[in-house]
Amino acid sequence: MPLSASLARGVAPTxxxxxxxxxxxxxxxxxxxxxxxxxxxxxxxxxxxLGVGVDDLRVSRRHGEIPRRSPDFPASSLAHLDAWTLLDGKALEKVPGIDAREPDVGFGRWDCQWKSTTNEFEVDLRFDQGDLPRDKNARSTELGDDRQAIVLPADEGPGSCRVEVVHRDYTGLDRVKGTERVALVIKGAGPKGRPCELATDLAGSAAAALPPA
Incomplete structure (x- = not known):
């Protein structure tokens, strides 16, 4: 299957x-x-x-079922959003060489990536859930409308910084509590760059674009 046909490239609005x-x-x-x-x-x-393994006799003719998730995601969940819509051209102007109109959109439209055409900068924005990061270098701050954010310097290597913005708390079907978060990652800032300043700035723009939790 060619890459252009892969669902990893996104799907039409639906x-x-x-x-x-x-x-x-x-x-x-x-x-x-x-x-x-x-x-x-x-x-x-x-x-x-859904036909799968059509030439594999280890797969049954009617191998299994995928039931609809019950209950569905609540209306306030990030699952209903397109990640790439949280950063517009004005916000991404702060990163040299990035065109906001050309994100690389991932599965479910829950993650996206922009790469600079003039340097090593890369911006990743994706939705995450579960426990808050507890790295020893993590620090907490507030962004936008009093949203809690966790800043993680060099989380994905030198010259990188990850900022996770808490959108809402939830309790899963197993009654385990967690949070839904927007994760903003800057890579390729270089040894003299200030990736956490830029990541925090972009995360603030994304936080401002979030609907009420």
Whole structure:
């Protein structure tokens, strides 16, 4: 499959919660309809919705099912947002050589990346969840509308900095508490750069673009 056909390059705008798959047998888009279950295996329609392992006898003709997530993500969840929309051209002007109109959008549109065409700078923005980072070098600050943020210098190597902005608290199906966060990473700042200043500035712009939690 050519890279341009990969779902890692993103999908066309559609209803939030839609399931996308692209096996060799053809595309599948399953809408977020209550009670909908996607059946997969090496069989053919109408026995299965998603054909996988069609030449592999170890895969059953009706191998399994993908039930709809229940309950769905709450309306305030980051899962309903496109990560790349949180940074506009004005915000990204602060990074030399980056064109805000050309993000590399990842799966679910929950992460994106911009690379400079004039130097080694790279900006990654992605959604994360779970426990807050507890690195010994981490420091806490506030951004935007009193949003908690964690700054992690050199988190992804020299010349990098990661800033995680807390969007909301949640309790999972297993009753474990966590947070949804926007993670902003700057790479390639160089030995004399100030990546955490730039990352914090960009994270502040992303935080300002977030809806109420």
């Amino acid at each position: 209803t939030p919660g839609t399931l996308h798959a692209r096996p060799l047998t053809g595309d599948l888009s399953a809408p977020p309809r209550p009670g909908l279950t996607v059946c997969f295996g090496r069989g053919e329609k109408p026995d299965v919705d």
